[in-house]
Amino acid sequence: EAGVTQFPSHSVIEKGQTVTLRCDPISGHDNLYWYRRVMGKEIKFLLHFVKESKQDESGMPNNRFLAERTGGTYSTLKVQPAELEDSGVYFCASSSSRRINGELFFGEGSRLTVL
Amino acid sequence: AQKVTQAQTEISVVEKEDVTLDCVYETRDTTYYLFWYKQPPSGELVFLIRRNSFDEQNEISGRYSWNFQKSTSSFNFTITASQVVDSAVYFCALSESFIANAGKSTFGDGTTLTVKP
Numbered sequence: 549e550a551g552v553t554q555f556p557s558h559s560v561i562e563k564g565q566t567v568t569l570r571c572d573p574i575s576g577h578d579n580l581y582w583y584r585r586v587m588g589k590e591i592k593f594l595l596h597f598v599k600e601s602k603q604d605e606s607g608m609p610n611n612r613f614l615a616e617r618t619g620g621t622y623s624t625l626k627v628q629p630a631e632l633e634d635s636g637v638y639f640c641a642s643s644s645s646r647r648i649n650g651e652l653f654f655g656e657g658s659r660l661t662v663l
Numbered sequence: 664a665q666k667v668t669q670a671q672t673e674i675s676v677v678e679k680e681d682v683t684l685d686c687v688y689e690t691r692d693t694t695y696y697l698f699w700y701k702q703p704p705s706g707e708l709v710f711l712i713r714r715n716s717f718d719e720q721n722e723i724s725g726r727y728s729w730n731f732q733k734s735t736s737s738f739n740f741t742i743t744a745s746q747v748v749d750s751a752v753y754f755c756a757l758s759e760s761f762i763a764n765a766g767k768s769t770f771g772d773g774t775t776l777t778v779k780p
Contacts, residue, residue, distance in 0.1 A: 590770045604767055
């Protein structure tokens, strides 16, 4: 079974440009989460999808961030326009509501560097 | 508001030493989940354990053990006889969501553990 995959693994862009991060959750997982770790600090929640619906987007920093989950499968997180403070590692995680232990499976993260 | 504090930013030990990673949390909820994750050099976060707030029993899994003390709001993680492969960043996390799903979690800053041969 393939794990959570994220693309790209590393992206370097200039301030003002646009970047789109993609996450492919584990097949069949209805829950998908985006988290971010900035400057080696704590990992912060961004948002939560249940299938294609946004369940909780309270962690999204501002309207420059747009997340979608087309058809309840993969998800994209677009940053437009990117700012210096957006640099960090963006993690995607998925889980299945059918699993009682609620284990989250994380991807390897997409490192974003904004110059 | 919830908060997770991992006071140890970096720990360095020599192989075969025991090491304890501290985690202190704050929450107003009476029901919650606590987690530990490991982030090896490859980058992904690996789930290690989940503990719910009603279960204060300590847990042991091989060389890993967890000590949950509700009275002190702590959920410490001990690695016995550490190995080089244990070198990683370890995150403690808290979820206030008392549903089967892990839900939205608050993470600590992480503790970087280096085990030297």
